[in-house]
Amino acid sequence: MRDLDFSERKFGEVLILGGPYAFVYLVEDVLIDTGTAFWGKKISEYLKEKGLRLRLVLLTHSHYDHVGGLPYILKSQNPQIFAHPYFEKVLSSEKALKLINELNKKEMELIGFHEDSYLFEPFEFLPLEDGQMIEFKEHTITVYYTPGHTRDSVTFLIEPEKIAIVGESAGVPNYKNTFILPQFLSSYSDYIKSLLFISTLEIEALGLPHELLIFGKENVAEYLKNSYETTLWYEKYLRGLIEKFGEDWEKIKENVVEDIYQKHGLRQPFHAFFTNLQAQISALKKE
16 A cells, blocks of 8 residues: 655645655645545645635546545635546546545545545536646646546646646556556557657656656656556557456456566555556557
């Protein structure tokens, strides 16, 4: 299980809240992502303690561990919310809403945080546009569509710090940074294109959502290169398992647990890891 430490650090004037369990980003009065329900409660308490009022919430994508904290944020804040236009299809899907609720509740149980009244439900938001620039007092945030992890994945480049908040469009490292788990859940080909695009941006820090933060232009370039190469390898690895075991999901799962999850010391909760793995296999079969 990832560390649950919650701290505050700064990169330039960008506040990075949270820790290895989940990182979220605060730029003046703009919050980027909320983490899970458990994390959203912590953020809400932090904002109250600091006397901060949010003007905007920007979402990198619609997964439970990035939007699950919204119900707690919206209990005490009244920000405008921005997300990729495809998010509307997620919010109108009973199946998607049920999954977001189930995964958040399962994670709360895993942590030992019980909240019977928790409910993630549809909310109003404004659509982000590719290339859109959000300008305020001291910062500019440029929006880039980076699909592949999900259809609604977005990267935010914050300037002048040049910190890119990429959601899971650049993979998720293990806590030792010796392996980067690829995250192509909706499309492998789109994920590769997005990863290559992110690599063309001038980035001084990579704002990842879990485990680690990457600082320094050279370190960012190395991480993105490793993520790209690992993704190419992982695609071939999974295709090999599909070819060998066909529809035998248990055999595929058994191999991936041993070869990937255990070997590289991944700390993502099992239920989330397996949900993502099924989506990856489905994406590869479609392509």
